[in-house]
Amino acid sequence: MGRENRGSLIKSIDDFITMQVRLVTHDNPGIPTLVIPAGTCGQASGANALIRMAKKELLQKKLTDKIRLRITGCHGFCAMEPSVLVEPRRTFYPKISPDDIITIIEAITKGNIVTRLLFVDPETGRRIEKQDDIPFFKRQVRTLIGRNEKVDPIRIHDYIRNNGYFALTKVLSSQKSRLVLEEVKVSGLRGRGGAGFPTGQKWELFASQRNGSAKYLICNADEGDPGAYMDRSILEGNPHSIIEGMMIGAYGTGATEGIIYVRTEYPLAIKHLNTALKQARELGLLGENIMGTDFSFDIGIVKGAGAFVCGEETALIKSIEGHMGEPRQRPPFPIVKGLHGKPTMINNVETWANIPVIMNMGGHSFARIGTQGSSGTKIFSLVGKIKNTGLVEIPMGMTIREVVQGIGGGPSGKGKIKAIQTGGPSGGCIPASRFDLAIDYESLKNVGSIMGSGGMIVMDDNTCMVDIAKYFMNFLKDESCGKCFPCRKGTQRMYEILDDISSGRGSLGSLDLLEELAVAVQDTTMCGLGQTASNPVLSTLRYFRDEYIEHIEKKRCPAGVCKDLIVYYINEHCKGCMLCIKACPEGAITGKKKQRHLIDTSKCIKCGSCKNVCKSGAVELI
Amino acid sequence: MINLTLNGLNVSVEEGTTLLEAAKFFGFPILTLCHVDGLSSLGACRLCVVEIGEGPRAKLVSSCTYPAEEGLKVRTASERVIKARRMIIELLLASCPQSKTIQDIASKYNVRQQRFRQEHEECILCGLCVRMCEEQMMAKAIGFRGRGKDKSIGTPFDMRSDVCRLCGACMYICPVCQLRCTYTEPEKAICGGCANLSPPCLEKEQFDDMMCYMSPCVACEIKKD
Numbered sequence: 001m002g003r004e005n006r007g008s009l010i011k012s013i014d015d016f017i018t019m020q021v022r023l024v025t026h027d028n029p030g031i032p033t034l035v036i037p038a039g040t041c042g043q044a045s046g047a048n049a050l051i052r053m054a055k056k057e058l059l060q061k062k063l064t065d066k067i068r069l070r071i072t073g074c075h076g077f078c079a080m081e082p083s084v085l086v087e088p089r090r091t092f093y094p095k096i097s098p099d100d101i102i103t104i105i106e107a108i109t110k111g112n113i114v115t116r117l118l119f120v121d122p123e124t125g126r127r128i129e130k131q132d133d134i135p136f137f138k139r140q141v142r143t144l145i146g147r148n149e150k151v152d153p154i155r156i157h158d159y160i161r162n163n164g165y166f167a168l169t170k171v172l173s174s175q176k177s178r179l180v181l182e183e184v185k186v187s188g189l190r191g192r193g194g195a196g197f198p199t200g201q202k203w204e205l206f207a208s209q210r211n212g213s214a215k216y217l218i219c220n221a222d223e224g225d226p227g228a229y230m231d232r233s234i235l236e237g238n239p240h241s242i243i244e245g246m247m248i249g250a251y252g253t254g255a256t257e258g259i260i261y262v263r264t265e266y267p268l269a270i271k272h273l274n275t276a277l278k279q280a281r282e283l284g285l286l287g288e289n290i291m292g293t294d295f296s297f298d299i300g301i302v303k304g305a306g307a308f309v310c311g312e313e314t315a316l317i318k319s320i321e322g323h324m325g326e327p328r329q330r331p332p333f334p335i336v337k338g339l340h341g342k343p344t345m346i347n348n349v350e351t352w353a354n355i356p357v358i359m360n361m362g363g364h365s366f367a368r369i370g371t372q373g374s375s376g377t378k379i380f381s382l383v384g385k386i387k388n389t390g391l392v393e394i395p396m397g398m399t400i401r402e403v404v405q406g407i408g409g410g411p412s413g414k415g416k417i418k419a420i421q422t423g424g425p426s427g428g429c430i431p432a433s434r435f436d437l438a439i440d441y442e443s444l445k446n447v448g449s450i451m452g453s454g455g456m457i458v459m460d461d462n463t464c465m466v467d468i469a470k471y472f473m474n475f476l477k478d479e480s481c482g483k484c485f486p487c488r489k490g491t492q493r494m495y496e497i498l499d500d501i502s503s504g505r506g507s508l509g510s511l512d513l514l515e516e517l518a519v520a521v522q523d524t525t526m527c528g529l530g531q532t533a534s535n536p537v538l539s540t541l542r543y544f545r546d547e548y549i550e551h552i553e554k555k556r557c558p559a560g561v562c563k564d565l566i567v568y569y570i571n572e573h574c575k576g577c578m579l580c581i582k583a584c585p586e587g588a589i590t591g592k593k594k595q596r597h598l599i600d601t602s603k604c605i606k607c608g609s610c611k612n613v614c615k616s617g618a619v620e621l622i
Numbered sequence: 623m624i625n626l627t628l629n630g631l632n633v634s635v636e637e638g639t640t641l642l643e644a645a646k647f648f649g650f651p652i653l654t655l656c657h658v659d660g661l662s663s664l665g666a667c668r669l670c671v672v673e674i675g676e677g678p679r680a681k682l683v684s685s686c687t688y689p690a691e692e693g694l695k696v697r698t699a700s701e702r703v704i705k706a707r708r709m710i711i712e713l714l715l716a717s718c719p720q721s722k723t724i725q726d727i728a729s730k731y732n733v734r735q736q737r738f739r740q741e742h743e744e745c746i747l748c749g750l751c752v753r754m755c756e757e758q759m760m761a762k763a764i765g766f767r768g769r770g771k772d773k774s775i776g777t778p779f780d781m782r783s784d785v786c787r788l789c790g791a792c793m794y795i796c797p798v799c800q801l802r803c804t805y806t807e808p809e810k811a812i813c814g815g816c817a818n819l820s821p822p823c824l825e826k827e828q829f830d831d832m833m834c835y836m837s838p839c840v841a842c843e844i845k846k847d
Contacts, residue, residue: 307769324766329665329687482766482773485667485746489713492771493738513737520709523682523702524668 009284012292013173016165023161032067032108034101035085035149039074039236040268041229045081046098053098057105067108070158073148073237073272076391077136080119085131085149092131093117122387122409136388139406141369141377141395144353145230148237153272156279159240165285167359168244171251172293180252181207184355186363188375193220193311193348194423194452195528196374196441202345206335207253209343216344217246217255219352220316221262221269224308225424226475228455230379230391231349235262235269238353239276243286243299245355250297253345258299261316264306273301308425308479312527313338313346315481326481327527348453350379370396374440378451380422384458387412394439401435404458415460419543423452425472425479426532428539429465448539450532464561465544466551470498472536480529487530490521494537501548503564504555511548515541560621563606567622570597570610574618580610626694641685641696642670650698653707653727655714655797656748657686661757664749669710669727673697682706704731712736717743723797744798747773751792761785764792 010016034054038047051071058064077083080094084104091113093104100117107114118127119134128134151158159165171180185200209215219242223231234242246258262270277299280286288296302320309315310325317339319325338344354376358366367375374396380403383389387409394403404410404417411417419429428449430437437443441451459468477491497514500506518534518541525531541548550556557565570580576594588604591597599610611619623634628648635644640663645652656667665687672685674696682703685696697703711731714724716738724746728734749766752775756762763786767774777783 309769325769329684331689331691478770478772480770482747482769482771483664483666485748486710486713488747488770488773489717493713493716496739509737517709517713520706523706524671524684524710526665526668526684526687 009282010291011284013169016169016291020160020166023157027161029088032089033070033087034067034105034108035070035072035087037073037075037081037083037085037148037237038071039233040266041074041078041233042081042083043268045078047082049098050082050084050096050101053101054105057102061105061109063105063109067105070152072151073153074145074233074391075149076140076142076145076233076393077134077388078390079388080390086113089113089129090131091129092119092134094119136390136392136407136409139402140393142393143357143369143377144241144350145233145237145379145391145393147241148233151238151240153237153239154275154279156240156276156283159238163360164240164356165244167356168247168251168285169291170359171248172291172295175293177207177252177254180248180359183358183363184252187358187366188363188373189351189354189358189366190374190441191348192350192354192378192453194426194450196451199347199351202335202347203249203253206255206343206345209336211336211343212341214257214340214342215253215255216339216342217250217253217258218316218320218339218344218346219246219258219260219349220311220313220346221260221266221349222304222311222316223263223266223349223453224311224479225426225453225455227383227457228381228424228453230381230454232266232269233379233391234349234353235266236272239269239273240280241353241356242273242349243276243280245352246299247286247290247297248355248359249345249347249352251295255297255345258297259302259320259339260299261302261304261310261320264303270301270303277301307481308475309481309527309529312529314527316346317344324481326483327529329526350454371438371440373442378439378454380454380456382408382456382458384420384456385412385415385417385460385463386410386458396440397438399435400430400437400439403439403456404435408458411458411460413460413462415462417458418461418463419459419465421449421457421459421468421536422455423450423532423535424455425475426450426528426535427452427455428535429459429468429543430539431543448535448542450535462559462561464502464557464559465540465547466498466502466557467559467561469536469540470495470502473498473533476529476533480533484525484527484530486521487525487533490517490525490530491533493517494521494534498537501551502557502562504551504562506548506552508549508552511541511545511552566606567601568599568604568606568608568610569620569622570599570618571620572596572618573616575616577615579613579615580619583609583613585609624690624692626690626692626696628696629698635690637690639690641672641674641683641688641690641694644690645672645685645696645698652685652698653730654686655723655727656750658750658795661750661753663687664753666747666749667710667714669707671703671706673700673703707731708733713738714746717741718746718798720744721746721798745775746798747775748797749775750795750797751775754791754795759787759789759791761787761789 036047036051054069084093103114118129121128131137150162181204184203189199190196221231286298304310307325310319312327313334315325315327334344370376377393377395379391379393382392392407419431421429430447430449434447444451473495477495480487480491482488497510518537522531522534550558555565560566574596581589586603586605588600589597624637625634633648642652652670654670656664663686665684668684670685671682673680673682674694708731711728711733715728716736752764755764763783764777
């Protein structure tokens with residue numbers, strides 16, 4: 001062949017080390033780099049325009065040698081996107097416009113920073129230059145998501161330069177698969193998908209399976225919880241870490257084939273994964289005789305068709321096999337009899353991404369992060385009525401208060417934070433009185449919630465707990481696979497009762513019935529979806545029963561959410577400014593200038609527009 | 623052989639036996655609805671739940687799908703089981719009050735009222751017809767579609783199936799509307815839904831060649847006339 005293959009095949013472990021050393025030494029970390037997070041969230045808030053402008057500017061001013069541009073996945077601070085991070089000073093510019101980027105590039109060439117664009121600390125009012133000094137970032141331990149900044153997900157060399165695939169070579173050169181199992185076991189890592197099963201134990205069990213020829217590894221990337229997107233950020237921002245994790249897992253357990261089951265609603269993640277797999281294959285990091293050893297392994301992608309229940313492992317296997325995504329009875333567990341009847345081990349995205357970290361730092365050091373029973377860090381997607389929405393990675397054992405107040409920066413509006421909801425539809429609500437709770441698998445379970453995959457929805461006193469329970473039940477009644485009668489019908493009936501309560505038709509008897517039904521559904525259903533489907537109801541009933549009772553007895557929604565129970569009313573503070581008259585979409589408000597206005601309740605659709613525009617606080621809810 | 627405890631009785635069964643089979647064999651009857659001997663177990667109705675394990679790890683599982691395990695402690699009629707079962711019966715009664723099978727079950731368990739909004743659904747998606755069609759009649763003409771509240775049973779795209787022989791086995795096995803073909807004896811009919819259905823055999827000329835499960839049957843009565 002005349003032309004040299006750029007991605008020349010890595011034929012031995014020495015080849016790889018040479019390549020890594022070459023990549024590191026040829027890199028000059030001193031060159032200023034514009035890092036633009038452009039995950040799905042970044043792109044939605046305008047990162048693409050920034051990238052276009054930055055490219056244009058760098059080309060026009062012939063700065064491509066002096067300033068580099070790195071397009072990465074999500075960094076986590078979604079409330080401040082589109083943002084730019086300038087390395088090596090690590091200056092952070094939040095919420096910038098395409099024009100600002102020109103100013104920033106100009107400042108970089110002069111070695112300055114643009115003070116007016118820096119992040120303002122809402123508490124002190126001071127401007128903070130460096131990303132790591134911002135309270136949101138400062139309190140986190142970003143072992144997983146922190147790597148997103150360093151790596152352009154579609155460039156494998158970026159990943160290798162940042163110590164990527166080094167853990168794999170370490171494992172391969174040791175030639176001991178036991179090493180992997182021991183390190184993972186010592187690390188105390190527990191499954192990040194929600195149930196928290198000890199990963200080391202699972203791997204050991206899987207490694208001991210000798211049923212037939214094939215053994216499958218599956219990465220569960222069917223992230224379906226409303227308001228949770230931590231897996232997506234890793235899939236989009238650092239796909240190679242998952243691939244490396246799976247390869248290490250395959251070497252340790254003797255698996256022959258890997259599958260990443262990713263939901264089709266994540267097009268960017270699928271694109272990046274495909275690119276990453278292709279690049280890894282071209283380099284000889286995936287396929288037959290990897291790095292000249294006798295270890296062979298390859299990974300394929302299967303796209304899910306959009307059913308929430310396919311995140312459950314047995315349903316996921318059925319879906320890969322091409323059947324209807326319905327769970328089946330365990331035992332036999334997938335570890336023994338899974339995909340195509342062969343032993344199959346399923347781990348969550350975040351679990352796989354943790355594996356290279358563990359192999360690099362050693363199981364013992366990993367176990368020192370977090371708490372005794374729950375080691376390591378966990379990414380939460382902090383959303384809802386909170387100032388700093390985004391992805392936060394914290395060591396296990398941090399209190400909820402620290403996450404909500406310290407990292408999240410407190411409530412986004414004027415309201416007071418009332419509760420958080422963790423674990424998605426299968427999780428529960430934790431009231432503010434329990435915010436001193438240290439987050440780990442057991443503590444969350446003890447208060448009636450679960451760790452789940454890591455959704456954390458913050459609610460303030462404008463959130464109605466009956467409405468929240470109703471929302472999740474509505475989600476579950478659509479997403480139940482429908483196989484078990486109590487799950488299918490039970491979620492429908494629970495929704496029905498909650499709907500009755502929120503529209504003022506409930507009775508105290510229906511509250512008892514709701515509780516009785518919730519327990520029965522929890523007890524009798526087959527899979528994890530059904531068994532946890534009652535959690536939103538049971539946990540809100542446990543901590544916010546008075547809200548339910550107020551809905552039933554006083555026919556009143558204290559948060560002003562349940563439309564059937566609220567009436568908008570203009571009180572004597574009305575100055576007659578006519579703003580609300582203009583805002584009302586139904587023409588339900590009448591009144592003359594400088595006279596108190598009146599709402600025609602028969603026309604009012606309770607949209608709240610009048611309350612939002614009123615400057616004198618005259619619109620009340622009764 | 624696998625040793626386990628059934629309601630305190632030490633028994634041993636062959637490997638691969640389900641808890642339902644074991645309990646039945648040793649004289650502990652368990653209520654079933656979506657389970658019929660000769661068809662595979664689906665575990666859809668959950669009426670056959672039993673309690674296994676001890677202490678905080680005790681849980682309910684459907685006995686028709688759960689295999690006997692060494693050392694398992696099974697309780698077929700604990701308070702928790704009965705309570706859960708009664709709630710399922712109440713749900714069934716609320717969805718499908720006209721089924722004689724469900725009425726009988728309810729009366730057996732002394733469930734005399736249901737507290738939900740009354741519905742008159744016919745199908746409870748027990749899947750007996752689907753399994754009957756596939757496993758005994760070898761036709762695979764019907765199957766499940768959709769999920770959650772939109773789940774239903776039918777032919778692909780709701781079109782007349784080419785593989786359906788109109789044998790009627792699906793109607794025969796259905797626990798919800800079993801009596802639809804006592805049309806000739808209206809006093810026995812509970813749902814009366816059959817009055818609006820045309821018996822399948824009327825549309826086929828060579829019905830005698832087919833297996834028919836309907837007896838007595840309105841079509842035969844018509845032919846006689």
